[in-house]
Amino acid sequence: MALRNYITHPADGSLEVAHVVGGAIQVGATAPLPVTVSNPSTTPAGEPFSVRNAGFVEVDNTTLPILSVQHAGVGTLKMLLRQLEVYNDGQDVAFIDLVVGGTLTGASFAAVDPGSEFEVDTAATAITGGVVIASLIVGRDTTRELTGDLNSALLIDGTAPGPVSVVVSDEAGGKKVAVCAILSWLEI
Numbered sequence: 001m002a003l004r005n006y007i008t009h010p011a012d013g014s015l016e017v018a019h020v021v022g023g024a025i026q027v028g029a030t031a032p033l034p035v036t037v038s039n040p041s042t043t044p045a046g047e048p049f050s051v052r053n054a055g056f057v058e059v060d061n062t063t064l065p066i067l068s069v070q071h072a073g074v075g076t077l078k079m080l081l082r083q084l085e086v087y088n089d090g091q092d093v094a095f096i097d098l099v100v101g102g103t104l105t106g107a108s109f110a111a112v113d114p115g116s117e118f119e120v121d122t123a124a125t126a127i128t129g130g131v132v133i134a135s136l137i138v139g140r141d142t143t144r145e146l147t148g149d150l151n152s153a154l155l156i157d158g159t160a161p162g163p164v165s166v167v168v169s170d171e172a173g174g175k176k177v178a179v180c181a182i183l184s185w186l187e188i
Contacts (some may be wrong), residue, residue, distance in 0.1 A: 046080065046188035049112055051120045053180045056089055060176035063169040065104055065127040067181045070163035072111065072119040079118070083184040084166065085145035088138040090177030095137055095169040096144075101162035102130025117187055127167055138179070 057066045071079075081098075088094040105126040109119040138144045166181040 046078075046186040047115060048082070048184065048186055049116050049118065050083075050182060050184040051112055052182040053122055056178040056180050057122075057168070058090070058176055058178050059094070059168045059170045061170055061172045063127070063167060065099075065102070065124045065165040065167045066122065066179060067183055068104060068107065068109075068121045068124060068163040068165040069112065069118045069183060069185075070109065070121075071117060072109070073117050078188045079164070080186040080188055081164070081183075082186060083145060083147045083182065084134065084136070085143065085182040086136060086138050086166070086168075087143045087180045088140060088177050090170075090175070090179065091140060092170055092173065092175035092177050093137060093139055094177040094179050095171070096135065096179075096181075097132045097167045097169070098134040098146075099127060099130040099165045099167050100133050102127040102165055102167075104163060104165065107163075118185075121163070124165075127165055130162065130165070138177075 051067065051069060053067055057064065059066075069079075084096075084098055086094070086096050104121065104124040105128075107121040107124040109121045112118045112120050134146055136144045136146065164183070166183060168177065168179050168181075170177045
């Protein structure tokens with residue numbers, strides 16, 4: 001199977017196919033590709049917000065919600081998730097789940113920002129229920145993130161779905177993880 005790379009001609013902007021042969025780029029013209037253009041006025045837009053842990057949270061042989069956001073007001077929750085990033089500074093592999101609608105134990109929510117309709121918690125000690133909508137495995141001294149898939153797939157639009165929580169699990173075995181998370185979204 002041939003690998004095709006498309007480039008534009010610097011003189012007239014026409015689309016061309018670039019092939020690599022013997023270490024050199026071979027360029028040949030091609031027919032225009034079909035393009036789908038979305039109307040910017042229909043693209044979800046809103047205020048961007050981001051929250052993170054104040055420091056690393058150690059998790060040892062358990063499951064712990066380390067970062068949660070929920071709608072602070074009344075009415076419909078409209079949140080377009082943009083990014084989940086997790087850094088593991090621990091000694092073991094961290095299993096990360098993004099959970100919607102779980103019940104938190106020991107949560108203490110505070111306003112994200114005066115312009116935000118959401119509030120954040122980093123004090124919860126347990127979570128039950130909810131639906132896992134994304135998962136990551138983060139190795140030792142490693143950062144992992146979800147961006148594009150979240151941006152296109154996870155519009156949370158409901159009257160009371162519950163919090164969106166970053167949940168860390170560390171398997172039994174004597175080693176622990178130390179995790180920091182960032183969650184970013186648009187309020188639409």
